[in-house]
Amino acid sequence: xxxxxxxxxxxxxxxxxxxxxxxxxxxxxxxxxxxxxxxxxxxxxxxxxxxxxxxxxxxxxxxxxxxxxxxxxxxxxxxxxxxxxxxxxxxxxxxxxxxxxxxxxxxxxxxxxxxxxxxxxxxxxxxxxxxxxxxxxxxxxxxxxxxxxxxxxxxxxxxxxxxxxxxxxxxxxxxxxxxxxxxxxxxxxxxxxxxxxxxxxxxxxxxxxxxxxxxxxxxxxxxxxxxxxxxxxxxxxxxxxxxxxxxxxxxxxxxxxxxxxxxxxxxxxxxxxxxxxxxxxxxxxxxxxx
Numbered sequence: 001x002x003x004x005x006x007x008x009x010x011x012x013x014x015x016x017x018x019x020x021x022x023x024x025x026x027x028x029x030x031x032x033x034x035x036x037x038x039x040x041x042x043x044x045x046x047x048x049x050x051x052x053x054x055x056x057x058x059x060x061x062x063x064x065x066x067x068x069x070x071x072x073x074x075x076x077x078x079x080x081x082x083x084x085x086x087x088x089x090x091x092x093x094x095x096x097x098x099x100x101x102x103x104x105x106x107x108x109x110x111x112x113x114x115x116x117x118x119x120x121x122x123x124x125x126x127x128x129x130x131x132x133x134x135x136x137x138x139x140x141x142x143x144x145x146x147x148x149x150x151x152x153x154x155x156x157x158x159x160x161x162x163x164x165x166x167x168x169x170x171x172x173x174x175x176x177x178x179x180x181x182x183x184x185x186x187x188x189x190x191x192x193x194x195x196x197x198x199x200x201x202x203x204x205x206x207x208x209x210x211x212x213x214x215x216x217x218x219x220x221x222x223x224x225x226x227x228x229x230x231x232x233x234x235x236x237x238x239x240x241x242x243x244x245x246x247x248x249x250x251x252x253x254x255x256x257x258x259x260x261x262x263x264x265x266x267x268x269x270x271x272x273x274x275x276x277x278x279x280x281x282x283x284x285x286x287x288x289x290x
Contacts, residue, residue: 031056041131042124048116055112062108064283070101072280079273083266085259091251106228114217114224117210125204125211132200139196143189151189155182163257166272167265174260181253186245195239202230 034056038044044052074097081090142154159178164170170178206227210220234240261269 031060034060041128042120043127045119045121048119051119052112052116055115059108059112063105067101067105068280068284072277072284074098074101075273075277075280079270079277082258082269082273083263086255088248088251088255091254091258092247095247095251103232106232110224110228114220117207117220117224118215120207120211122208122211125207129200129204136193136196136200139193144193152182155187166269167261168268174257177257177260178253181249181256185249185253186242187249188242191239191242195236199231202227 031053035053038052038056042048074094078094081094143151146154156175156179159182160170160175163174163178167174206223209215210223213219215223258266
């Protein structure tokens, strides 16, 4: 459940980073969009609807007043650095900055789950599992099915799309860099899929335990805190090592690509980040007026 709320609430930030007035308007309604997304998983009852809507509205307000200024600073730093060569250490440092924001965000979602969990029914958990199953089927099609060549081409296509969103058209040499990055990456779809299933099962089992044992509020708090700890830190050292290696690979790969870009491409990336900053500044100003 925590993963669902976190993903739904991340719509708040994603809507803020769309680069146009229409998306900024969407940010102001992000709690409603997040609610509808969550409801597709849970199918809230009439009693649950006002509770979760109020909680998402409060989370949105907290994010708007507290997190937007921080993201502006992160983007301003990135905008300055994107005009220069970088290193894997610098890239990983910025990745850690974003992860820290997500950790802080997680702390804000925990009380929401504590309040909602004991009101859920077994039917809602079954609906959630069916939704997981549908999403897992799509994940398998995207990352596990087809030949190795087809999967590699799918990954390369996504990597090129993401890079060109910031830098514009890539040269053949830069596309070769992306292809090489993917070739030497430690990404293993089977490992990632196994962990995906484990986290989903853990979420369902935790909620089922809270419901079946009719836990008290203090015990629910402990259960949710333990779930958060497993989600963030895990107890599978092999998987944690895999994630760490994957992060280093990603930082190395990004640094290689960035250092191959031209001044024109870097300026385009800086302008793109500047557009994000402008949008977030507008959202911050509107929050202060309100």
